[in-house]
Amino acid sequence: MDGYGAGTRTTPTRLRERARYDRETVHAVLDEAYICHLGFVADGEPVVLPTIHARVEETLYLHGSTGSRPLRLARDGLRVCVTVTLLDGLVLARSAFHHSMNYRSVVVHGQAQLVRDPEEKWAALTALVEHVVPGRSAGVRTPSARELAATALLRLPLTEVSAKVRAGGVNDEPEDLSLPHWAGVIPLTLVRGEPQSATDLDACIPTPDYLVIS
Amino acid sequence: MDGYGAGTRTTPTRLRERARYDRETVHAVLDEAYICHLGFVADGEPVVLPTIHARVEETLYLHGSTGSRPLRLARDGLRVCVTVTLLDGLVLARSAFHHSMNYRSVVVHGQAQLVRDPEEKWAALTALVEHVVPGRSAGVRTPSARELAATALLRLPLTEVSAKVRAGGVNDEPEDLSLPHWAGVIPLTLVRGEPQSATDLDACIPTPDYLVIS
Numbered sequence: 001m002d003g004y005g006a007g008t009r010t011t012p013t014r015l016r017e018r019a020r021y022d023r024e025t026v027h028a029v030l031d032e033a034y035i036c037h038l039g040f041v042a043d044g045e046p047v048v049l050p051t052i053h054a055r056v057e058e059t060l061y062l063h064g065s066t067g068s069r070p071l072r073l074a075r076d077g078l079r080v081c082v083t084v085t086l087l088d089g090l091v092l093a094r095s096a097f098h099h100s101m102n103y104r105s106v107v108v109h110g111q112a113q114l115v116r117d118p119e120e121k122w123a124a125l126t127a128l129v130e131h132v133v134p135g136r137s138a139g140v141r142t143p144s145a146r147e148l149a150a151t152a153l154l155r156l157p158l159t160e161v162s163a164k165v166r167a168g169g170v171n172d173e174p175e176d177l178s179l180p181h182w183a184g185v186i187p188l189t190l191v192r193g194e195p196q197s198a199t200d201l202d203a204c205i206p207t208p209d210y211l212v213i214s
Numbered sequence: 215m216d217g218y219g220a221g222t223r224t225t226p227t228r229l230r231e232r233a234r235y236d237r238e239t240v241h242a243v244l245d246e247a248y249i250c251h252l253g254f255v256a257d258g259e260p261v262v263l264p265t266i267h268a269r270v271e272e273t274l275y276l277h278g279s280t281g282s283r284p285l286r287l288a289r290d291g292l293r294v295c296v297t298v299t300l301l302d303g304l305v306l307a308r309s310a311f312h313h314s315m316n317y318r319s320v321v322v323h324g325q326a327q328l329v330r331d332p333e334e335k336w337a338a339l340t341a342l343v344e345h346v347v348p349g350r351s352a353g354v355r356t357p358s359a360r361e362l363a364a365t366a367l368l369r370l371p372l373t374e375v376s377a378k379v380r381a382g383g384v385n386d387e388p389e390d391l392s393l394p395h396w397a398g399v400i401p402l403t404l405v406r407g408e409p410q411s412a413t414d415l416d417a418c419i420p421t422p423d424y425l426v427i428s
Contacts, residue, residue, distance in 0.1 A: 035317075083263065101249070140306075140307070187410065190403070
């Protein structure tokens with residue numbers, strides 16, 4: 001299988017030409033983004049919370065605490081919508097109407113389950129740390145039994161998945177091209193700055209290689 | 215009133231010490247973020263979509279097209295949860311458990327209404343353009359009647375609102391401080407690059423002052 005296939009919930013109601021279902025696009029967005037927005041229904045009301053995630057092959061793991069609401073609700077499985085959005089640019093057209101943004105987003109629908117198996121939990125936690133900083137999981141104190149118990153994780157299969165991508169330049173109306181207004185794209189990039197050591201860090205500990213930006 | 219007050223839906227179930235209800239914090243997050251994540255319930259299922267927003271005093275306007283699902287659902291008012299998240303840094307503790315992120319987020323619950331009044335619609339569209347690039351609304355072709363009709367906007371009052379802020383350094387367990395692991399913060403910043411003029415832009419049109427990054 002090369003893609004996820006368009007389903008009822010994953011076919012956008014507008015701008016369908018921006019929709020993508022191939023795994024390469026979906027994986028790239030999920031892997032690049034530091035956070036996702038987790039949506040669920042609580043007492044009939046929509047709730048959207050930011051959290052961190054990690055993809056392990058065709059499973060998405062979501063981080064939380066055992067006290068948090070989605071994780072308490074998820075004991076018996078919870079319908080969720082997880083959305084990940086990367087911003088790539090501001091698109092300034094000659095007309096207000098055609099202003100847009102360049103972005104890559106992924107929407108995952110499904111039934112989230114609480115991870116109970118200790119080995120899966122450990123693997124998912126490792127994946128979460130590696131997702132944020134590849135190489136980091138080998139340079140930390142691993143979780144104690146108490147910490148593992150205090151960390152809750154949700155598992156969501158990547159089955160109902162779609163991506164949307166807007167890239168490129170301005171799409172103005174032909175009759176607007178001669179207007180005296182500037183048009184173009186302002187690129188947006190999430191930039192990682194220089195690592196700032198903790199004030200109480202032992203001065204003998206160097207900045208690890210995996211943090212050096214090449 | 216200086217703040218929004220903690221309510222049932224706006225009191226976080228965990229890490230309450232990170233919660234903020236003052237208007238200054240909430241406004242700053244809403245105004246800085248380019249996009250929000252709009253959550254609603256459709257056919258009993260949670261849906262989370264990225265979109266753009268603009269704050270006008272104590273009202274949040276959300277952009278869409280008349281064909282999009284939340285806007286069709288909102289004809290009679292739609293319960294929504296709008297979440298805005300700004301990432302400020304990766305917090306790398308000595309233990310995997312205390313890894314965290316520095317962020318500022320705002321969650322708004324409420325009943326979203328379709329904007330029907332043409333004057334309010336025009337003002338909200340102007341606010342959306344100004345939100346993304348201050349100064350821009352004076353340098354574009356304004357919307358035609360057809361374009362105005364094709365643009366749908368939701369209005370959401372800022373009443374049930376809360377912010378959450380995590381800032382600062384690493385919080386490690388005292389017994390972990392002597393471990394040989396690097397600890398610290400990696401700052402994250404969304405950077406605007408140099409404006410890239412449209413390939414068909416008249417060469418006589420200079421880059422506007424409002425796009426020059428100071």
